[in-house]
Amino acid sequence: MRLTTKGRFAVTAMIDVAMHGEHGPVTLSAVSERQKISLSYLEQLFGKLRRHGLVDSVRGPGGGYNLARGAETVSVADVILAVDEPIDATQCGGLENCLDDHRCMTHELWSGLNAHIFTYLRSVTLAELVRQQESRARGETVVMRDHRPPSPRSTEPVTA
Amino acid sequence: MRLTTKGRFAVTAMIDVAMHGEHGPVTLSAVSERQKISLSYLEQLFGKLRRHGLVDSVRGPGGGYNLARGAETVSVADVILAVDEPIDATQCGGLENCLDDHRCMTHELWSGLNAHIFTYLRSVTLAELVRQQESRARGETVVMRDHRPPSPRSTEPVTA
DNA sequence: ATATAGTTGACTAAATCATTCGGGAATAGT
DNA sequence: ACTATTCCCGAATGATTTAGTCAACTATAT
Numbered sequence: 001m002r003l004t005t006k007g008r009f010a011v012t013a014m015i016d017v018a019m020h021g022e023h024g025p026v027t028l029s030a031v032s033e034r035q036k037i038s039l040s041y042l043e044q045l046f047g048k049l050r051r052h053g054l055v056d057s058v059r060g061p062g063g064g065y066n067l068a069r070g071a072e073t074v075s076v077a078d079v080i081l082a083v084d085e086p087i088d089a090t091q092c093g094g095l096e097n098c099l100d101d102h103r104c105m106t107h108e109l110w111s112g113l114n115a116h117i118f119t120y121l122r123s124v125t126l127a128e129l130v131r132q133q134e135s136r137a138r139g140e141t142v143v144m145r146d147h148r149p150p151s152p153r154s155t156e157p158v159t160a
Numbered sequence: 161m162r163l164t165t166k167g168r169f170a171v172t173a174m175i176d177v178a179m180h181g182e183h184g185p186v187t188l189s190a191v192s193e194r195q196k197i198s199l200s201y202l203e204q205l206f207g208k209l210r211r212h213g214l215v216d217s218v219r220g221p222g223g224g225y226n227l228a229r230g231a232e233t234v235s236v237a238d239v240i241l242a243v244d245e246p247i248d249a250t251q252c253g254g255l256e257n258c259l260d261d262h263r264c265m266t267h268e269l270w271s272g273l274n275a276h277i278f279t280y281l282r283s284v285t286l287a288e289l290v291r292q293q294e295s296r297a298r299g300e301t302v303v304m305r306d307h308r309p310p311s312p313r314s315t316e317p318v319t320a
Numbered sequence: 321a322t323a324t325a326g327t328t329g330a331c332t333a334a335a336t337c338a339t340t341c342g343g344g345a346a347t348a349g350t
Numbered sequence: 351a352c353t354a355t356t357c358c359c360g361a362a363t364g365a366t367t368t369a370g371t372c373a374a375c376t377a378t379a380t
Contacts, residue, residue, distance in 0.1 A: 003163030003277065006368065011273060027325065038370055047327070060378030061324040076273070108296050109172045109195075112289065113236070117163070120280050132272055166337065187356065198339055207358070220347030221355040 001118045007080035009037055010045050011129070014079050017055065018071045018130050025057075025064030045083050052082035071127035077118055079126075161278050167240035169197055170205050171289070174239050177215065178231045178290050185217075185224030205243050212242035231287035237278055239286075 012035050017026045028046060032039040046065055049055045054074060055065045067074065172195050177186045188206060192199040206225055209215045214234060215225045227234065 001163070002165075003161070004368080005162075008270060008273060009369090012270065025325095029325085040371060041369055043327075044369090050326095057326060058378090059324090059326050059376075062379065063325050063377085065326085108293060109175055109289070110168060112292055112296070113168060113171060116284060117281075121277075124276060129272065136272070164337080169338090185356095189356085200340060201338055203358070204338090210357095217357060218347090219345080219355090219357050222348065223346085223356050225357090 001077070001080070001114050001121070002084050003080065003117075003121075004084065006045075007084045009035075009041070010049065010083040011076055011079050011126075013037065013042060013045060014049070014054070014067075014074070014126055015129050015133060017065055018067055018126050019133065021066055024062065025066050027064040030064075048083045049079070052078075054078060054082055067126075071130055072125055074126040075122045076124045076126070076129070077121035080121065161237070161240070161246055161274050161281070162244050163240065163277075163281075164244065166205075167244045169195075169201070170209065170239050170243040171236055171286075173197065173202060173205060174209070174214070174227075174234070174286055175289050175293060177225055178227055178286050179293065181226055184222065185226050187224040190224075208243045209239070212238075214238060214242055227286075231290055232285055234286040235282045236284045236286070236289070237281035240281065 013031050016031045016035055020026045020030065028039055028042045031037065032042055046055060046057075050057055050065075053068055056068045057063070057065055173191050176191045176195055180186045180190065188199055188202045191197065192202055206215060206217075210217055210225075213228055216228045217223070217225055
């Protein structure tokens, strides 16, 4: 489970499609203009999204892309996994052949954190992000649900 | 808020320090051997971790690194932000100068998802990951707390 | 027919990742 | 003082990823 600008571009684009898809397919040129993402890059991303069954394509004039499933059933994790195929970074190739003294702690740590983040991103749906976005467009203050208060103290800057 | 192997190396290494730091400073060579991360790479990462006040260093024989704060007060977000300084990927440079028609939706979407993920990673502490790791070492089954059930359905593979 | 729009593949500059190397500076033990 | 240990720093490097361009193609609505 990686999380880079690439995956975010894909999520952004998917939200755009979800928000503008009510009156027929959404063209990539429209997404490109609204989200300021290069058309060819979008083509690459939507190629993967389509092959993973997240969007349906309609060719020809009036064509474009539609969500293949309801926005409620598409998670951020789905989108990211589609465009950003995960890598195995555990040296031991996922196998348990690395049990020198305490059974490859690296492997355990990785999969542990992976599972945490994956579980979380899997729980965030496109529909949720769309709702949040529509609220903001109406000038409302978006209240983020806290998932596990209280947060630990920190002296770090809060810019993410 | 990026999330790459680099940040994960840093988190892994920090957990290692947290788990082995009870009897004095932990050397990077030890971390390197246990976690199979190159020593020089660790030096780069710990340089940043130190400059961000997450670890203290002790030079000379018997030296090494200690956590600068308690593991309960260090979040995954802290560690990742330290080694992986965040980029601004909103075209408009964070300013609101991009209000052509609907005030730079890209900007809103980005910061929205950023905030979601950041809020989550900020709520996961090193101490928590250490506890999970120690449980696994004892052969226990780690039960992951669900943060927002129910998860959306998905036809995607679940390998992360 | 023609214009629209998806589909595919090759290619590229720039950035990032992960590592290696070489040399320093501080300190504990002798 | 000497030496081994360990942190500290910067430069260089190959591999990969990012983000984008270009070109040719197929399907389809008018």
